[in-house]
Amino acid sequence: MSDEKKHIEKLANQEYKYGFVTDIEVDAVPKGLNEDIIRLISEKKNEQEFMLEWRLKAFRQWQKMEEPHWPNVEYPPVDYQNIVYYSAPKQQKKLESLDEVDPELLRTYEKLGIPLDEQKMLTGVAVDAVFDSVSVATTFKDKLAELGIIFSSFSEALQNHPELVKKYLGTVVPYTDNFFASLNSAVFSDGSFVYIPKGVRCPMELSTYFRINAADTGQFERTLIVADEGSYVSYLEGCTAPMRDENQLHAAVVELIALDNAEIKYSTVQNWYPGDKEGKGGIFNFVTKRGACRGFNSKISWTQVETGSAITWKYPSVLLQGDNSVGEFYSVALTNNFQQADTGTKMIHLGKNTRSTIVSKGISAGKSQNSYRGLVKIAKKATNARNYSQCDSLLLGDKCGAHTFPYIEVNNTSSKVEHEATTSKIEEDQIFYCNQRGLSTEDAVNMIVNGYCKEVFRELPMEFAVEAQNLLAISLEGSVG
């Protein structure tokens, strides 16, 4: 094996060094899952009757279901009775200053270009007068309230706007949808709720960041975003900083609803613990994300950059119900070491003149397995529907795998579906060419990888895009400093 190849493998094989702080005080219900636990969760959260009923229906459904075993991810059986399904908002021990934080972690933040104040928020350092997160969040909320925008935790929304939650909850991802969605519906702890009123253009990117200290949303997160007629919102989920979390299983549900002429842009950067070099530990991320373009001329756009988790199983999808509606999916999924990712999207064309675009960029390194699984379905009534899909795979080294499973179902002859797929490797000659122009192998690999992901990064909000680029570099490097 040549040195360059070895170097690429070395880059791909370095260890993930982020530690996880575990000194957290927890007020939790007993382990295991049964109707009493669900009643207890609902009671602790002071929920209305309808919510409890819904949770119980979901639970009964879930008991009848079997855990899916997908062909391209493998993991040991999960013991669902050995999980704590509710813990009160965790009180993280406040640290006095950044000096007490793991320097490796800080170096990562620095590389990612995360501002100092945010570093403090993320690491749980008490924030000083210079940057009071509470006051920032408050002014932020005041501004949104003026426009009638609701942006709160899911629990708060259940207290303050139960009628809205009731109207939309489960209308895109019903509690019967799939094993993990049903589980989530039964036990979800918290999440975000967004409502944008008619004709309002949300003036800022809504980000979970701003609630970061407000609540720990835990492993069963539930998000519901409703964009009323003619409104617009851009929502950012997650952050590029490595997330500390002791929960192994994550089963979130995200529902988006866009009414007539509304647009929702949903961006995710996911960087959960991927497990060690041998493939031990790491988060299992089984997410159900789906948007409904319910209205005429509505638009939903998913953009995701996935670098974390041991196992990712996720298909952000769009139901194109309204005539002339538009669905988009832009994805970068990077896997390293023993990570497994099975991700993709479903574009379900129901309305006339609906259009969808899929751009998926898979990067596999180490011994990882990276699969794209996508469905484009054109229903009978979807006259003049259009889809364009582009699925590219990039391999680093020769021990990893990339797989593409595109499913296409067309029931209307006036529609047009285009699919393009490529698989490429970074050639040694390309690296040498870069070396000859002065670039180190590491820089050359990063440059090529970033170039390859450009079409997706372009869709991310500016600051996020820069962080995402750095994140890819770090994920490939796998080590800090």
Place this chain on the structure above:
Amino acid sequence: MLEIKNLHVSVEGNEILKGIDLTINPGEVHAIMGPNGSGKSTLALVLAGKEGYEVTEGSVLYKGKDLLEMAPEERACEGVFLAFQYPVEIPGISNTYFLKSGLNAKRKYQGLEQMDAIDFLQLVKQKAKLVEIDEKLLKRPVNEGFSGGEKKRNEIFQMAILDPDLGILDETDSGLDIDALRIVANGVNKLKGPEKSFLVITHYQRLLNYIVPDIVHVLSEGRIIRSGDKNLALELEEKGYDWLKKEAEQVA
């Protein structure tokens, strides 16, 4: 500038270069000619540090330092530039971005400040004019879909930007039309200087009308069998290589 002594190089167990001696002084232009497969590109690539080219014997000093000890990117940063015989394509990376990264890597190595986008663009404009390269090519991904001649021209453009001390041109004239040949040669001539040296590999005497070499070497079967002034190239053009090979055999 460059001092090659008794250089032996093997590729996958086959000895390709069998004892090369070659000294290039600052300011000199040397040409290497020779039949196909004689080892010209091998010499160029081994100087640039390509993987898999094993030096079994001999030494190479560059500006008094052991060149063979340096990583390829270090050689580049020290001022060694190779215009490849077969430039590769790098999809997704614009030519200008690529070059800016290269130039800034070099500047960092030299302890200079990073060049910002505005200054760099200025430099690009100036050098693009020098080698008369279409600016549209510069915005496209590195070499992707470039014609053979465009790739070669791009190599010279990159050389102009990186401004090396030792420029190695491996058959940069192959695939160029007559006008391009003149333009490329003019570009090289403008880059010349008392502290700059060039090693020009070519099959055609024609190029040497434009880039006038101080010394011409003939490489055959891994050895330099003859060196002379620019008239040697004319003689080769007329008589081919056979007479030289025969002479060399007689000597050996």
